[in-house]
Amino acid sequence: MTRKTIQVLAALVVALVLLILVVDHGDESSSLTQGRALLPAFAEHANSAQQVRIVTADADPVTLRQVSGEWVNNARDDYAVDIGKLRPLIVALADARIVEEKTSDPAHYENLGVGDPDDGGKGTKIIVEGEDFSYTVIFGESAQGNYRYARLAGEATSYLIDQNPTIPSTTNEWLLADILDINSEQIRSVAITHDDGETIVIDKDTEDQTDFTVRDIPAGRELSYATVANGIAATLSSLEFDDVRKALDVPYDTSAVFETWEGLQVTARVRTEGEESWVAFTAEGEPAETATDINSRLSGWQYKLPDHKKNLLTRRWDDILKSADDG
Numbered sequence: 081m082t083r084k085t086i087q088v089l090a091a092l093v094v095a096l097v098l099l100i101l102v103v104d105h106g107d108e109s110s111s112l113t114q115g116r117a118l119l120p121a122f123a124e125h126a127n128s129a130q131q132v133r134i135v136t137a138d139a140d141p142v143t144l145r146q147v148s149g150e151w152v153n154n155a156r157d158d159y160a161v162d163i164g165k166l167r168p169l170i171v172a173l174a175d176a177r178i179v180e181e182k183t184s185d186p187a188h189y190e191n192l193g194v195g196d197p198d199d200g201g202k203g204t205k206i207i208v209e210g211e212d213f214s215y216t217v218i219f220g221e222s223a224q225g226n227y228r229y230a231r232l233a234g235e236a237t238s239y240l241i242d243q244n245p246t247i248p249s250t251t252n253e254w255l256l257a258d259i260l261d262i263n264s265e266q267i268r269s270v271a272i273t274h275d276d277g278e279t280i281v282i283d284k285d286t287e288d289q290t291d292f293t294v295r296d297i298p299a300g301r302e303l304s305y306a307t308v309a310n311g312i313a314a315t316l317s318s319l320e321f322d323d324v325r326k327a328l329d330v331p332y333d334t335s336a337v338f339e340t341w342e343g344l345q346v347t348a349r350v351r352t353e354g355e356e357s358w359v360a361f362t363a364e365g366e367p368a369e370t371a372t373d374i375n376s377r378l379s380g381w382q383y384k385l386p387d388h389k390k391n392l393l394t395r396r397w398d399d400i401l402k403s404a405d406d407g
Contacts, residue, residue, distance in 0.1 A: 118176040135205040172245035192229035193220030264313040282309040321383040358382040
């Protein structure tokens with residue numbers, strides 16, 4: 081082997097060693113990112129969060145905060161937050177791990193949806209704060225079903241992470257919308273009274289009676305169909321609201337009193353304001369603990385109900401009877 085050949089071989093060995101070092105260094109850099117927590121210290125603080133703020137470009141910011149140990153919605157007079165929606169978001173932030181790095185170029189943020197909404201971007205900014213900490217993450221588009229793009233506010237690099245939380249964007253979507261769930265089988269009677277004195281009463285004589293009876297039908301009139309009263313009795317079943325406000329000290333137009341077979345009485349009072357109607361609820365009777373629970377949750381609030389539920393609470397004779405001209 082000539083001296084020149086030995087020199088060429090030595091150069092090739094050096095080049096190969098350098099190549100191996102470069103490859104090893106690249107793998108090490110990648111491994112430092114993959115699998116790393118998106119918010120390394122957040123898991124220690126998650127249970128101490130006191131406020132969560134949600135910011136998007138196309139809706140008003142939403143602020144959720146803890147008051148006396150309860151999460152409430154600041155924009156709705158501190159009405160209760162649906163913890164079933166907030167908890168998964170907090171858990172996702174605590175558990176989020178980086179799958180891979182994505183773009184660091186702001187010009188490409190909108191391709192992933194991680195643009196800052198305060199600058200008009202499509203991202204959803206989440207700010208979680210406690211007494212001595214604050215974390216801000218901008219969530220982007222979903223990816224591969226269970227993954228999502230994300231970026232830490234103030235940092236250039238975006239990531240694909242292994243979490244894809246559902247994040248309501250509007251104030252009302254964060255509210256605990258459940259009001260009551262009393263099905264028609266529990267109802268013995270309902271009395272609807274309007275401020276002009278018109279009254280409709282429906283009831284059952286026995287619990288196993290299939291359909292409700294409408295009492296005191298005006299002479300010469302008949303029901304539009306035989307089971308028309310059953311819908312009224314089902315008004316409180318799976319009842320949710322569309323909006324809520326602090327109760328105003330105003331007169332009501334209609335009251336509907338629901339009485340159960342156990343002796344519980346739930347009164348819904350309806351206030352009509354132009355195209356809107358607001359409903360307040362109170363309860364009394366037995367079981368006393370049920371009445372107490374209803375009053376503790378609903379007292380002091382007025383609710384805007386879905387139209388079909390509000391209409392059932394305000395039925396008049398013309399709504400449930402055939403026209404007088406029908407022959």
